[in-house]
Amino acid sequence: MERKKTIGRRKIPLVRIEKDANRYSTFSKRRSGLYKKASELVRENDVDLGIFLSSPADKEYAFVHPTQNAIIDRFMNLKTDLGEQIVAENSRNKVNQFNDRLNELDKREEVAKEKFLSLSQRNKTRDKGRWESIDHLNADDVMKFQAWLDSGEIMLKDQLAKASSSSQSPSEDADI
Numbered sequence: 001m002e003r004k005k006t007i008g009r010r011k012i013p014l015v016r017i018e019k020d021a022n023r024y025s026t027f028s029k030r031r032s033g034l035y036k037k038a039s040e041l042v043r044e045n046d047v048d049l050g051i052f053l054s055s056p057a058d059k060e061y062a063f064v065h066p067t068q069n070a071i072i073d074r075f076m077n078l079k080t081d082l083g084e085q086i087v088a089e090n091s092r093n094k095v096n097q098f099n100d101r102l103n104e105l106d107k108r109e110e111v112a113k114e115k116f117l118s119l120s121q122r123n124k125t126r127d128k129g130r131w132e133s134i135d136h137l138n139a140d141d142v143m144k145f146q147a148w149l150d151s152g153e154i155m156l157k158d159q160l161a162k163a164s165s166s167s168q169s170p171s172e173d174a175d176i
Contacts (some may be wrong), residue, residue, distance in 0.1 A: 023056050031061060038063050043099065048074065048088060066091040 003143035017023040040050050042065045046066060053061040064071050068169040073084060137145065 020056070031055075035063050038056055038065075043096075046092060046096075050075075066095075 017026055032050065034053075036053055038049055041047060047065075048071060049063070049065050050068070051063040055061065064066065070084050070088045
């Protein structure tokens with residue numbers, strides 16, 4: 001049995017990264033992962049969240065939901081006024097409504113794409129099938145088809161005669 005060529009997934013010890021370029025790169029990657037997790041936490045658990053970061057290059061980054069003032073006020077004085085809570089709840093509801101609407105539109109788009117592909121495939125098959133089916137008729141089938149067309153013509157003439165006799169001025173072109 002051949003051994004694995006990689007060491008697999010392992011826990012990386014948290015120690016300071018000495019090279020500046022590596023530290024900046026790692027910070028950027030972990031920051032985006034942290035924002036993604038924070039966004040999921042807000043969306044799935046309906047929480048107020050604030051993350052404030054300072055990069056190794058002394059740049060500030062923040063992720064807050066619903067508003068920065070609501071988060072800061074919540075921690076500064078643990079009793080926020082009713083107005084801020086209403087604003088926070090309203091913005092949270094709006095975000096949830098937009099996410100639901102976006103998901104619904106994505107589903108509709110997928111259904112429309114599938115329907116379009118199905119219809120275009122059906123049209124190609126239908127056009128191809130008409131001419132192929134006529135080419136494959138034998139003598140008996142041609143005779144049956146001709147009889148069917150003749151009976152259809154007779155029925156149409158009868159209906160036309162009935163329609164013209166029921167009208168006040170019969171048409172002179174009733175015979176086809």
